[in-house]
Amino acid sequence: MSEFLQNCGSWGVFATLAAYALGVLINRKTRLAIFNPLLMGSIFMIVFLRCFAIPYADYSASAAPVNWLLAPATVSLAIPLYEKWDLLEKNVGAILAAILAGVITSLGSVLVMAHVLKMAHANAVTLLPKSVTTAIGMDIAATLGGTAALAGAVIILTGIAGSLLAETVCKVCHITHPIAKGLALGTSAHAVGTSKALEMGEVEGAISGLAIAVAGVLTAVLAPVAANFLP
Structure with missing residues (x-):
């Protein structure tokens, strides 16, 4: 898995979007405020990184484009x-x-x-x-x-x-x-x-x-x- 991710420079972006989309889906299905998409997406990413023993530094570098959008969004x-x-x-x-x-x-x-x-x-x-x-x-x-x-x-x-x-x-x-x-x-x-x-x-x-x-x-x-x- 690590070798595959190293060959895919933007995997962090896709993983982040997928985790958030899954959180949105769960929120819409359950209609419960506690299943906030941001909270659920964060949990999914933590589980993903832990399961595949991926260093946070690697994920942060790969998902950097998402961070760049933070200021324009604000x-x-x-x-x-x-x-x-x-x-x-x-x-x-x-x-x-x-x-x-x-x-x-x-x-x-x-x-x-x-x-x-x-x-x-x-x-x-x-x-x-x-x-x-x-x-x-x-x-x-x-x-x-x-x-x-x-x-x-x-x-x-x-x-x-x-x-x-x-x-x-x-x-x-x-x-x-x-x-x-x-x-x-x-x-x-x-x-x-x-x-x-x-x-x-x-x-x-x-x-x-x-x-x-x-x-x-x-x-x-x-x-x-x-x-x-x-x-």
Whole structure:
């Protein structure tokens, strides 16, 4: 198998797409939120790599084109925001305040957890950007002395958790305003949460896309400050 894969330079791309497609199929058949396509696809790839004893470095190099699409995919979220630009102009103050509150809460939760669990500094800074998109969060973690790969995994898990719990949290907390839903998902669950926000509605998706960008910038600025208070 290893020899075959070495002769097929793009096997990582095809394997990734196949794993995700299988996850989508299972999600549609079961109609259960827990079978999130991204989560299922990740599990399938882990099992595949383990079964055939394929080093992660080999898979990462082969699947690099998929990573290259991450930034353009994130930027494309600006399209629904442009279509709802009037909402942004009318609510800009409340929107920015909500995103700032979300970023501070995210960083603060890591600070509390790090002190309670007595985490090593390198592990704690890896968790600081858990709620921003992978393209930004991995760079933040690496810059602060954390592990970029681990940060990526934590960010993905955070997004999946936010997507799965979104509707339940909104019902329990009586969050009904579309702008509030979009802000909550974009600030706490980045791109994965935004995909869920788009399912809820156009306004939710547009505002969530804005929250991703603003939360990413604020986290990049505030994370180094928060790192000074870590153990």
